[in-house]
Amino acid sequence: MVKCDIKDKGLAKKGKLRIEWAEHDMPVLSQVKEKFAKNQILKGKKMSACLHVTAETANLVRALKAGGADIVLCASNPLSTQDDVAASLVADYGISVYAIKGEDNQTYYKHLVAAVEHSPVVTMDDGCDLVTLISSKYPKIAAQIIGSMEETTTGVIRLKAMERDGALKFPVFAVNDALTKNLFDNRYGTGQSTVDGIIRATDFLLAGKNVVVAGYGWCGKGFSMRCKGMGSNVIVTEVNPVKAIEAAMDGFRVMTMAEAAPIGDLFCTLTGNMHVIRPEHFSKMKDGAIVCNSGHFDIELDLKGLKKMAKKEIKNVRNFVDRYVLQNGRSVNVLAEGRLVNLGAAEGHPASVMDMSFSTQALATEYAIKNKRKLMPKVYDVPDEIENWVATAKLKSMGIAIDKLTPAQVKYLVSWQEGT
Numbered sequence: 001m002v003k004c005d006i007k008d009k010g011l012a013k014k015g016k017l018r019i020e021w022a023e024h025d026m027p028v029l030s031q032v033k034e035k036f037a038k039n040q041i042l043k044g045k046k047m048s049a050c051l052h053v054t055a056e057t058a059n060l061v062r063a064l065k066a067g068g069a070d071i072v073l074c075a076s077n078p079l080s081t082q083d084d085v086a087a088s089l090v091a092d093y094g095i096s097v098y099a100i101k102g103e104d105n106q107t108y109y110k111h112l113v114a115a116v117e118h119s120p121v122v123t124m125d126d127g128c129d130l131v132t133l134i135s136s137k138y139p140k141i142a143a144q145i146i147g148s149m150e151e152t153t154t155g156v157i158r159l160k161a162m163e164r165d166g167a168l169k170f171p172v173f174a175v176n177d178a179l180t181k182n183l184f185d186n187r188y189g190t191g192q193s194t195v196d197g198i199i200r201a202t203d204f205l206l207a208g209k210n211v212v213v214a215g216y217g218w219c220g221k222g223f224s225m226r227c228k229g230m231g232s233n234v235i236v237t238e239v240n241p242v243k244a245i246e247a248a249m250d251g252f253r254v255m256t257m258a259e260a261a262p263i264g265d266l267f268c269t270l271t272g273n274m275h276v277i278r279p280e281h282f283s284k285m286k287d288g289a290i291v292c293n294s295g296h297f298d299i300e301l302d303l304k305g306l307k308k309m310a311k312k313e314i315k316n317v318r319n320f321v322d323r324y325v326l327q328n329g330r331s332v333n334v335l336a337e338g339r340l341v342n343l344g345a346a347e348g349h350p351a352s353v354m355d356m357s358f359s360t361q362a363l364a365t366e367y368a369i370k371n372k373r374k375l376m377p378k379v380y381d382v383p384d385e386i387e388n389w390v391a392t393a394k395l396k397s398m399g400i401a402i403d404k405l406t407p408a409q410v411k412y413l414v415s416w417q418e419g420t
C-alpha cells in the first residue's frame with residue numbers, strides 16, 4: 001500500500017514532467033534500471049532511502065523499484081524537497097514518500113521514523129541520519145540490515161566515527177568516496193548548483209565581487225572555479241595547509257576568515273564543519289553582505305550567534321533571503337536559512353552529474369546484496385569494477401572514445417626491469 005506525507009498530490013503532473021526531463025540526462029541510470037528490471041536483484045527486499053527528494057532521486061528510486069524493491073523515501077533535508085516530484089512519485093509511480101519542503105525539525109524526524117518503521121533490509125542515506133537513528137534506537141532493524149549506501153562526505157565522516165567507536169552494526173558503502181561520485185558531483189554539481197541557488201535567491205552579479213569560499217575540498221574547488229569563471233575575485237579560507245597551498249597555486253587569494261570578513265561581498269561555506277562563520281566574523285562584514293552554506297548541515301554558519309547580534313526582527317526580504325540588522329547598524333543577508341543553498345534555493349545538482357552518482361549508488365546496492373555473506377559491519381569503498389563500468393557507460397553516452405592499452409603497454413606497466 002502506498003503511504004505518504006507530502007504537500008499536495010495535485011502537483012503530480014508537473015512533477016512527472018520534471019522526472020522525465022531529468023531522466024533524459026541520466027542514460028547510465030536508465031541502463032541500470034533496465035538491468036535491474038531483468039535481474040530483479042531487489043525482489044521482495046524492503047528498502048528505506050533518506051535522500052534529497054528531487055527529480056534525479058526519483059529516477060534512482062524508480063530504478064530500484066524496477067529491480068523489485070519495496071521502497072520508501074524520506075527527505076534528507078527539511079528544505080530540499082521538490083513537492084511536485086514527491087507528488088508524482090506517489091501518484092504516478094506508487095512509491096511511498098514522506099517529505100514536505102520547509103518541514104520543521106519535528107516533522108523531519110517523524111518522516112525519518114516512518115522510513116525506519118518500514119523495516120528495511122537495505123538503506124540509503126545522504127548525511128547518515130537513517131543509519132544513526134536505526135543504530136541508536138532500532139536494534140532489531142539494525143540486525144536485519146544487509147547493507148547501506150552513503151551519498152555524502154559528511155555522512156561518510158560520521159560512519160567512520162561509528163566504525164571507530166564500534167557502533168556500526170552493518171556494512172556500509174561510502175558511495176561519496178567513489179571517484180565517479182565526488183570528482184563530478186561534489187566538484188561540478190555543487191560548483192554549478194551553488195552558483196545557481198545564490199543567483200536565484202539574490203540576483204547577485206558575480207563579476208567583480210569578492211567571493212569568500214570556506215573550504216577547498218571538492219565542493220569548494222568546484223564553486224571557486226565557477227565563480228572565477230564568472231569574473232569574481234575569489235578568496236579561499238582553509239584549515240588544511242595542503243589544501244591552502246593548492247588554492248593559492250590555483251590562483252586564489254588565501255587568508256583567514258577574520259581577514260576576509262571585512263572585504264567579502266558574498267560568503268559561502270563548503271566544509272562539513274561547524275561554526276565556520278561566527279559572530280566575530282559577522283560583526284566585521286560590510287553592510288549587505290550575503291552569507292550562505294553549501295556544506296551538508298545548517299551549522300556551518302553560527303546562526304544562533306547571529307540572531308543574538310540582531311537588533312530586531314529578522315526580515316524575510318526575498319524568497320530564501322533573511323536580513324539580519326545588527327547592533328552596529330549593518331545588515332547581513334542569510335540565504336536558505338543557512339541550509340544547503342543549492343538545494344534550498346535551486347534544484348540541486350543537474351541530472352547529468354547525478355547520473356553517475358546514482359548509478360554508483362544503485363550498483364553498490366546490487367553488490368551489497370550479491371556479496372552479503374562476505375560483508376562485515378565496516379565502511380567499504382565502492383569496488384573499482386563498478387566505477388569503471390559507470391565511467392565507461394558515461395563516456396559512451398557522451399560519444400567519447402578513449403585509447404586502449406596495447407599488449408606491450410600492459411606488459412611495460414607491470415614490469416620493473418625496463419629502465420633508462
Ligand SMILES: NC(=O)c1ccc[n+]([C@@H]2O[C@H](COP(=O)([O-])OP(=O)(O)OC[C@H]3O[C@@H](n4cnc5c(N)ncnc54)[C@H](O)[C@@H]3O)[C@@H](O)[C@H]2O)c1
Binds near residue numbers: 185214219297342
Ligand atoms: N551542496 C551539496 O549538494 C553537496 C554535495 C556534496 C557534498 N556536500 C557537502 O559539502 C561539504 C564538503 O564536501 P567536500 O566533498 O568538499 O569535502 P572535503 O572533505 O573534500 O572538503 C572540505 C574542506 O573543508 C575544509 N575545512 C574544514 N573546516 C574548515 C574551516 N573551519 N574553515 C575552512 N575550511 C575548513 C577541510 O580542510 C577540507 O579541505 C560536506 O559537508 C559534504 O557533505 C554538499
